[in-house]
Structure formats: C-alpha cells, structure tokens
Amino acid sequence: MYHVVLTNRYLTSRVIPLIAVGAVALCAALVMIVVSVMSGFLDMVRDSGRTLMGDVVIELAVEGIPYYEDLIERIEALDESEAASPLVDSFGMLQMPYPQGDNKQSEYVQFWGIEPESFARVTGFADTLYWRELDDHERRTAPVWDLRRQLTPQVLKDGLALRDSRSDRPGIVLGMHVSKANERMPEGGYHPMGDGYWWMPAFDVTLVTIPSRTVGGQVEPESFIFPVVNEFVSGVFQIDDVRVKIPLEVGQRMLHLDEAELVDPDDPFTVIGADPARVSKILIRAADGVSPDRLRDRVIRLYDEWVMEYAERDDLFVMPPAREFGLSIRTWEQVQARFIGPVEKERDLMRILFSIVYVVCAALVLTIFWAIVHEKTRDIGILRSVGCSRIGISLIFLRYGLVIGVLGSVVGLILAFLIVRNVNTIHDAIGRDAPVWSWLTAFGFAVVSLMMTILAARRERMLPIVLWSLGTIAMFGLGVILLLHRGTLVWDPTVYYFDAIPNTLDVPNAIVTMIGAIVFSVLGAFIPAAKAADTDPVEALRYE
Amino acid sequence: MSEPSRTTPTTAAPPTPPTGADFILRAHEVHKTYRMGRVDVPVLKGASMDVRQGEWIAVLGASGCGKSTLLHLLGDLDQSDPGRGEIFFEGEPINRRTRSQRNRYRNRTVGFVFQFYHLLPELNVLENTFIPALVGLTRFSYHAKRPEIHRRAEALLQSFGLGDRLKHRPQELSGGERQRVAIARALMNQPRVLLADEPTGNLDENTGGEILDLLAEQHRAGLTIVMVTHDRSIAGRADRIVELSRGRVITID
Numbered sequence: 067m068y069h070v071v072l073t074n075r076y077l078t079s080r081v082i083p084l085i086a087v088g089a090v091a092l093c094a095a096l097v098m099i100v101v102s103v104m105s106g107f108l109d110m111v112r113d114s115g116r117t118l119m120g121d122v123v124i125e126l127a128v129e130g131i132p133y134y135e136d137l138i139e140r141i142e143a144l145d146e147s148e149a150a151s152p153l154v155d156s157f158g159m160l161q162m163p164y165p166q167g168d169n170k171q172s173e174y175v176q177f178w179g180i181e182p183e184s185f186a187r188v189t190g191f192a193d194t195l196y197w198r199e200l201d202d203h204e205r206r207t208a209p210v211w212d213l214r215r216q217l218t219p220q221v222l223k224d225g226l227a228l229r230d231s232r233s234d235r236p237g238i239v240l241g242m243h244v245s246k247a248n249e250r251m252p253e254g255g256y257h258p259m260g261d262g263y264w265w266m267p268a269f270d271v272t273l274v275t276i277p278s279r280t281v282g283g284q285v286e287p288e289s290f291i292f293p294v295v296n297e298f299v300s301g302v303f304q305i306d307d308v309r310v311k312i313p314l315e316v317g318q319r320m321l322h323l324d325e326a327e328l329v330d331p332d333d334p335f336t337v338i339g340a341d342p343a344r345v346s347k348i349l350i351r352a353a354d355g356v357s358p359d360r361l362r363d364r365v366i367r368l369y370d371e372w373v374m375e376y377a378e379r380d381d382l383f384v385m386p387p388a389r390e391f392g393l394s395i396r397t398w399e400q401v402q403a404r405f406i407g408p409v410e411k412e413r414d415l416m417r418i419l420f421s422i423v424y425v426v427c428a429a430l431v432l433t434i435f436w437a438i439v440h441e442k443t444r445d446i447g448i449l450r451s452v453g454c455s456r457i458g459i460s461l462i463f464l465r466y467g468l469v470i471g472v473l474g475s476v477v478g479l480i481l482a483f484l485i486v487r488n489v490n491t492i493h494d495a496i497g498r499d500a501p502v503w504s505w506l507t508a509f510g511f512a513v514v515s516l517m518m519t520i521l522a523a524r525r526e527r528m529l530p531i532v533l534w535s536l537g538t539i540a541m542f543g544l545g546v547i548l549l550l551h552r553g554t555l556v557w558d559p560t561v562y563y564f565d566a567i568p569n570t571l572d573v574p575n576a577i578v579t580m581i582g583a584i585v586f587s588v589l590g591a592f593i594p595a596a597k598a599a600d601t602d603p604v605e606a607l608r609y610e
Numbered sequence: 611m612s613e614p615s616r617t618t619p620t621t622a623a624p625p626t627p628p629t630g631a632d633f634i635l636r637a638h639e640v641h642k643t644y645r646m647g648r649v650d651v652p653v654l655k656g657a658s659m660d661v662r663q664g665e666w667i668a669v670l671g672a673s674g675c676g677k678s679t680l681l682h683l684l685g686d687l688d689q690s691d692p693g694r695g696e697i698f699f700e701g702e703p704i705n706r707r708t709r710s711q712r713n714r715y716r717n718r719t720v721g722f723v724f725q726f727y728h729l730l731p732e733l734n735v736l737e738n739t740f741i742p743a744l745v746g747l748t749r750f751s752y753h754a755k756r757p758e759i760h761r762r763a764e765a766l767l768q769s770f771g772l773g774d775r776l777k778h779r780p781q782e783l784s785g786g787e788r789q790r791v792a793i794a795r796a797l798m799n800q801p802r803v804l805l806a807d808e809p810t811g812n813l814d815e816n817t818g819g820e821i822l823d824l825l826a827e828q829h830r831a832g833l834t835i836v837m838v839t840h841d842r843s844i845a846g847r848a849d850r851i852v853e854l855s856r857g858r859v860i861t862i863d
C-alpha cells in the first residue's frame with residue numbers, strides 16, 4: 067500500500083513530474099507531427115501515381131495490342147480485377163491559342179487516347195478534373211477571383227466525356243501546367259493569366275503527331291484540332307506539365323492504330339484480310355483487397371492462355387503477340403519505378419531520420435527519469451530500512467513512470483492532433499505579416515517586465531531581477547521579430563505541387579508513439595529504481 | 611542478571627554458544643571488511659556483544675571505529691563477511707533467513723533511528739510516521755486498518771509533542787522535531803528493539819537531552835534500546851556501556 071501513497075506524493079508534491087509530463091508530451095508530439103506530415107507527403111505522391119494509371123498495365127508500345135476488346139472483356143471477368151481500360155499514347159506538339167497574333171506557341175505533350183468511361187473507372191480521372199462547379203461550402207471559402215464560381219455543370223460533363231457539347235466535336239483535356247497561362251495562386255487554386263482571359267476551355271488547340279505505324283517511305287504527320295474541354299490536376303508536376311487526354315478513336319486514327327484493311331504487299335489493291343484496331347496500353351484496376359502484384363500474376367496467366375487460344379484459330383491473319391515480344395505486364399509501381407524509386411529512397415531516409423528522432427526522444431525521457439529517480443536514492447535506502455521489499459520499491463517507480471508516461475503521451479497526442487489539424491492555418495499565419503496587436507502585446511509585456519525588473523532591483527532580489535530582465539529581453543525581441551516579420555511561405559504552393567501540407571494524424575504511428583512514450587517512461591523510471599533497490603540500504607542511506 | 615562474562619573486565623567475552631533465553635539480540639564474533647578499490651579495510655574484527663531483553667545499552671567508541679557498522683549488522687541493514695560471525699535474534703541466526711523474513715525483521719522487529727533523521731521529504735509528519743505500518747498491506751487491508759493506523763501514529767506524535775504538526779513537511783521542522791518524528795516512525799510497529807545511531811549527534815545539548823528523555827521513557831515502558839554514541843556523558847544515560855575499539859567490543863562496563 068505504501069507504493070500508492072508514495073507514488074501519489076512523489077507525483078503531486080513537486081514540479082519535476084510536471085516537467086517530465088511536459089517533456090514526454092513534447093517528444094511524443096514531435097514524433098507524431100513529423101511522421102504524420104512526412105508520411106502524408108509520401109502517401110500523396112504514391113496515391114497520385116496510382117490515380118494516374120490504375121494497378122496493373124499491359125503495354126506494347128509501337129506495334130500495339132490487337133483484339134484488345136476481347137482481352138479487356140476477359141480481364142474484367144476476373145475476380146481479381148475491378149475494371150480495365152484501353153489507351154493509346156504517344157508524343158506530339160500542341161499548338162496553343164496564345165500569344166495573341168499569328169505566331170502561336172507550341173508545347174511538347176504526351177497524349178493519351180482514352181475511353182473516358184472505362185478510364186474513369188480504372189483511374190481517378192474524374193476526381194482530377196479541375197474545372198467544375200463549386201459546392202456551397204467551397205463557394206463560401208473560395209477566393210473571389212476563382213473562375214469556378216461561374217461554371218455550369220456542363221464543363222465537368224464535357225471533360226468526363228472528352229466531347230465538346232456546344233460544337234459536338236471530340237475534345238481534349240490538358241494537364242494543368244500544359245498551358246503556361248495557368249498560374250498557381252498563393253492561396254492555392256489556379257487562375258489563368260489575363261485575369262482569366264486565357265482560360266483554356268474557351269479555346270481550340272491543334273495536336274500534331276507522327277503515326278506509330280507506317281507502311282514505310284515518307285512519314286506524314288497527323289494533326290487534329292480539338293476544343294479544350296477541361297484541365298486536370300493529378301498533383302504530380304511531371305505529369306500535369308506534359309500530359310493531355312483525347313478520345314481513344316481519335317488517338318488511334320492519328321497513330322494509324324485503327325482498324326485497316328490488310329493488303330498484299332506485292333499488290334496493294336488486293337485485300338487479303340483485316341488488320342484489327344490496336345491499343346498501346348491496357349490499364350487495369352484491382353478489385354478491393356487485391357494487391358497489384360497478385361492481379362499482375364493473374365493477368366499474366368490469363369494473357370498467356372489468351373494468346374494460346376488465338377494461336378489455334380486459323381481465320382486470323384494477325385495474332386496477338388506472345389509476352390516474349392516486347393509486351394510487358396507490370397504493376398504501376400514497376401512502370402513508375404523511376405519516379406517511385408526516389409520516393410521510396412526518401413521514405414527510407416525518412417525512416418532513418420524518424421528513428422533518430424525516436425532515439426533522441428527516448429534518450430531524453432530515459433535521462434529525465436534517471437535523474438529524478440537517482441535523486442531519490444536516499445529515500446530508497448530509508449524505505450529499505452523500514453522493511454520495504456525491493457519489488458515494492460521498484461513498483462513505486464514503475465507506477466510513477468507509468469502515470470507520467472500515460473499523461474505525457476495523452477497530452478502529446480492532443481498537442482499533435484491540434485497542430486497537425488491546423489498545420490495549414492499555422493502555415494498561413496506564418497505566411498502573412500504579423501497583425502499589429504501581436505507585436506503591440508509583446509511590447510506591452512516587455513514594458514511590464516521592465517517595470518518588474520526595476521521593482522526587483524529596488525528590493526535587491528537577485529533571482530527576480532535576472533528572470534524579469536530575461537523576460538524583458540525575450541518580449542522585446544519577440545516584438546521586434548513580429549514587427550519586422552514579412553510573410554514568407556515556407557511551403558509555397560507556386561513552387562511545390564501539392565496544394566496543402568497533409569493534415570491528417572497518422573493514427574497507427576500515433577498509437578505506436580504513445581506506447582513507445584509509455585514504455586520509455588516506465589523503463590526510464592524502473593531501471594534506475596531497480597538499481598537503487600538493489601544497492602545496499604546502507605549505501606543508499608549515505609547518498610546525499 | 612549477573613553473568614560471569616560481565617565481570618571479565620578487559621577483553622570481549624570468548625565465543626559462547628547462543629543460549630537464547632536471556633539475550634534478545636547477540637552479535638557473535640562478527641567480521642566486516644570494506645573493500646576500497648584493491649585494499650580490504652577490516653572494520654569489525656570479531657566483535658561480540660549481547661543485548662538483554664529490556665535493557666538500554668550504549669555502544670561507545672571513537673569516530674570511524676565501526677559503531678554504525680555494528681548497528682547496521684544488528685538491524686540486518688547490512689551483512690557481515692560471509693561465514694565470519696553471526697547475529698542472533700532470540701537465539702535464531704538472522705542471516706540465514708529468506709528475503710521476505712528479513713524485510714519483515716526490519717519492518718516489525720527492529721526500529722531504526724539515524725543521526726540525520728532520514729525522513730521522506732515528500733511525506734508529511736503523519737505519513738512519515740505511519741509508513742512502516744503500510745508495508746505489507748494490500749489496498750484492501752489498508753482501508754480496513756486505516757483508522758487504527760492513523761490513530762496510533764497520531765497518538766505517538768501527540769505524546770512526542772508534535773500533535774499540531776501532523777500535516778507539516780519535514781523541512782518545516784527543527785532538528786529535534788525531526789528526530790522525534792523519526793523515533794515515532796521507529797516505534798510505529800511496536801518493535802522489540804530500537805537501534806539508535808547517534809540520535810542526538812546533530813542536536814544541541816538541550817534538545818539532545820529531550821530526545822534522551824524520550825528514549826528513557828520508552829525504555830521504562832519496557833523497550834530494549836541499542837544506542838550508538840561517541841559521547842561518554844550521553845552513554846551514561848544507558849543501563850550499560852560497551853566500548854568498540856580496533857574492531858572488537860573491548861570493555862563491558
């Protein structure tokens with residue numbers, strides 16, 4: 067029973083336990099905040115990668131995959147897959163509507179010819195389209211210049227269908243950074259230059275490309291004029307900067323991957339069969355709970371069976387290529403390896419950094435408890451002399467560490483939650499000039515503590531003089547800093563390509579951190595206490 | 611009361627087998643050696659001493675001669691060199707017991723009073739006094755015994771003139787008051803023997819006298835006391851004085 071009495075007294079009759087709770091809380095909060103924000107960023111990068119192309123990609127670049135509709139039907143019938151979508155892709159130049167005058171600028175683009183409906187089922191295409199009506203909440207918070215305030219639902223519909231409803235022509239959707247007229251605003255969000263004049267969906271653009279399949283001889287470029295129907299933001303700059311999306315049929319036609327008649331090479335007027343339409347990629351989305359790797363393995367098996375089946379048909383001139391001939395079936399991570407690689411490296415690096423933060427915090431907590439318990443060595447000797455057992459004494463400090471650890475980690479969790487939740491607000495506040503009241507208050511406090519210093523000096527009390535003059539300096543300094551502070555955005559959205567700093571607390575990590583904080587508090591208190599309980603009572607009593 | 615050994619004036623009694631009955635506490639040829647780095651420093655070199663039930667015995671000796679060491683051995687706060695000498699309580703060797711029996715011995719059978727009081731700074735006077743009574747209690751049995759424990763501690767402190775200081779912290783008390791709290795704590799569990807290590811060593815003569823009066827009162831009530839001191843006049847308050855010199859108990863007064 068003495069454990070309870072002593073633990074309670076040790077906890078309540080000194081300031082040290084409060085300091086320890088504060089230290090544990092700060093350490094825990096530090097770890098939680100850093101990990102939440104950093105892994106939030108990494109997740110954003112990964113998610114955006116996945117949003118772009120689904121889970122598994124079948125790819126055969128130049129030649130293209132024939133009979134893809136049949137293949138897609140079979141893939142979609144798999145339990146492991148949710149949806150599949152064909153696409154053709156290549157490079158081209160896009161003649162932009164700007165600048166004014168005759169000499170229009172061209173941008174280098176990578177175009178994807180997609181089937182919008184199935185593409186939206188496989189990827190996050192629908193969510194990436196930027197020009198859409200604002201909902202009521204967004205309307206309240208959006209800046210006044212935001213063009214989206216004036217949009218009708220038709221813009222989003224046209225974007226999703228890749229079709230301009232006014233002219234009834236196939237449309238194009240551009241990555242947000244393809245048009246150099248789109249400006250990213252400090253508040254987040256985009257605004258076309260010329261106060262909205264260069265809003266791309268109001269213009270036509272011309273796409274020029276070289277077909278992938280030609281019969282030899284001179285290569286004629288293909289071009290097509292598209293009305294811009296929408297723009298998309300994937301969140302990854304490298305993609306938003308070059309990618310555009312057009313309807314699949316148009317892409318196939320431009321690349322000469324559409325269905326054609328197969329003629330006898332010796333006699334171009336004799337049709338010997340049909341050359342089926344082709345696509346260069348098939349994107350597949352995994353069913354819920356199926357890993358990309360599992361889906362890939364399944365698709366590989368299916369593909370091989372499919373090729374075998376076609377090989378037995380004798381009514382066809384064109385056979386689907388076996389996997390050995392340049393056709394690849396890979397998960398999106400494999401496809402994006404060059405892009406994901408650095409991110410993974412970064413994640414590893416962050417893990418090392420996190421573990422350093424962890425180790426430092428753990429060491430800090432251990433040291434604090436070590437110091438507190440060490441100071442109690444004599445008490446331990448006294449307790450031994452009145453007959454307390456070693457286990458009983460160790461229990462006192464076990465409890466002590468436990469209470470502080472639990473309190474500290476709960477306070478830390480609350481702290482971390484509040485900070486992470488409001489990280490963008492805090493960041494915005496740093497980004498603005500300090501309000502007048504803030505530095506006025508600081509100077510006010512400076513004056514007050516200056517007066518307290520003078521008062522203390524009159525009474526010739528050393529500690530108050532030191533403390534109050536430090537307070538004066540600190541408050542004056544703070545005032546000057548606030549007064550001189552000019553908003554600097556640490557996370558400038560015009561430079562970095564995520565709108566906002568991730569603001570969700572990483573819950574599993576928070577739980578691990580809380581457990582860690584408690585474990586280290588308990589160990590920090592328990593180890594020196596066990597050591598002290600083991601020392602000779604006489605020795606312990608000698609401790610001053 | 612008259613033992614043959616009492617009349618032997620100059621050196622300690624030769625080893626006599628423990629007889630039990632008369633002696634409540636007995637040190638028999640105990641050796642204690644401290645190790646200082648690579649050197650062994652023998653402090654007790656075969657000290658023997660008998661404490662009778664109900665007597666007040668003073669152990670006199672120069673500073674550093676090992677008085678505290680001997681007292682710690684008697685109270686089982688420390689152990690003698692293995693195999694070299696033994697401490698008997700009521701005829702039973704105390705160093706051959708289990709850990710929990712030894713904790714119990716320190717808790718119930720003996721009570722310690724130190725020169726530097728050794729109170730727990732975070733506890734108030736009342737709590738410092740009753741802490742030995744809480745040892746071994748579960749939360750449940752504590753609630754059952756709580757009134758009784760509080761009553762006894764309060765009564766002890768009352769009789770020591772500290773009735774109005776129950777909620778004070780040790781730091782708020784004078785040396786004499788602190789030592790009275792320490793004695794109250796030592797008596798809390800009604801021990802058989804009180805072991806006092808220079809209980810007046812830190813106090814002025816008047817205050818020290820008051821402490822000795824208090825001990826005398828307990829002694830009259832039947833308490834066995836072993837008191838260590840280097841002051842001959844203080845030792846004079848005891849029934850009997852033994853002297854420790856060169857690691858042995860040499861005179862038996």
Ligand SMILES: Nc1ncnc2c1ncn2[C@@H]1O[C@H](COP(=O)(O)OP(=O)(O)OP(=O)(O)O)[C@@H](O)[C@H]1O
Binds near residue numbers: 645
């Ligand atoms: N832990 C220890 N390590 C080494 N030497 C020790 C230790 N404890 C005590 N000693 C030595 O043993 C001797 C006896 O110490 P002890 O405290 O028993 O003396 P004392 O008679 O009580 O002295 P005092 O009257 O000053 O309290 C001293 O010389 C001391 O230096």
Ligand SMILES: [Mg+2]
Binds near residue numbers: 679
């Ligand atoms: Mg001593």
